[in-house]
Amino acid sequence: MSTAPMSFNQLSLNPLLLDNLQAMQYSEMTPIQALALPAILAGNDIIAKAKTGSGKTAAFGLGVLNALQGDNYAIQALVICPTRELAEQVANELRRLARLMSNIKILTLCGGSPIAQQSHSLEHGAHIIVGTPGRLVDHLQKQTLKLNQLRFLVLDEADRMLDMGFEEDITRIIAQLPKQRQTLLFSATYLEDIAKISQKIQHNAEFIAVDEVN
Numbered sequence: 191m192s193t194a195p196m197s198f199n200q201l202s203l204n205p206l207l208l209d210n211l212q213a214m215q216y217s218e219m220t221p222i223q224a225l226a227l228p229a230i231l232a233g234n235d236i237i238a239k240a241k242t243g244s245g246k247t248a249a250f251g252l253g254v255l256n257a258l259q260g261d262n263y264a265i266q267a268l269v270i271c272p273t274r275e276l277a278e279q280v281a282n283e284l285r286r287l288a289r290l291m292s293n294i295k296i297l298t299l300c301g302g303s304p305i306a307q308q309s310h311s312l313e314h315g316a317h318i319i320v321g322t323p324g325r326l327v328d329h330l331q332k333q334t335l336k337l338n339q340l341r342f343l344v345l346d347e348a349d350r351m352l353d354m355g356f357e358e359d360i361t362r363i364i365a366q367l368p369k370q371r372q373t374l375l376f377s378a379t380y381l382e383d384i385a386k387i388s389q390k391i392q393h394n395a396e397f398i399a400v401d402e403v404n
């Protein structure tokens with residue numbers, strides 16, 4: 191069996207990301223990052239299961255940021271989260287990770303904020319959208335959100351989103367996305383409903399799990 195690399199430097203990541211990780215004092219990959227990042231960089235769809243606090247945000251965040259075309263202000267990645275608080279946390283971590291990359295724009299689209307203001311921000315373009323299902327559906331209906339150049343879809347805390355009854359909204363969002371994309375599914379648990387949604391929205395997904403030792 192081969193061992194997963196533990197240092198970010200062992201991956202072919204953009205040097206600006208590597209320099210920033212050093213500044214952030216992320217000296218080693220967490221286990222889920224060591225397993226998921228190489229698969230993401232290889233272009234695979236993945237289902238990644240690991241408990242809360244294991245570094246899942248940087249696992250998908252680095253994969254997405256590494257593939258972004260900074261000079262193209264079309265939305266290239268969409269991260270769907272169950273709550274506004276989680277979306278804000280993810281957006282903040284992505285901004286920290288992207289700090290040395292010039293002009294990467296990350297917008298949050300969540301309920302509870304004025305939709306008109308969000309629509310105005312969207313007119314100026316963004317590379318990554320982090321949002322909650324209901325508000326994303328609203329923007330798609332109003333045609334203020336254009337996802338025709340999307341290359342990455344991330345479902346973060348997928349198990350919680352299904353528990354909260356967001357499957358229909360998620361399905362409606364995905365119906366608008368290019369078929370040719372990379373779909374990354376992150377979850378703290380892996381039950382039948384996750385396997386079922388993976389079948390619908392992913393292609394040859396690789397299952398990656400970090401077992402809890404306790």
Ligand code: ADP
Pocket residue numbers: 215216217218219220223240241242243244245246247248
């Ligand atoms: P999860 O989504 O799995 O719950 P997070 O992505 O929120 O976990 O990360 C949990 C914490 O670990 C965050 O404070 C984050 O900054 C930190 N972290 C993530 N990756 C690393 C790393 N490689 N080295 C050190 N800290 C990290």
Ligand code: MG
Pocket residue numbers: 246247346347
């Ligand atoms: Mg998380």
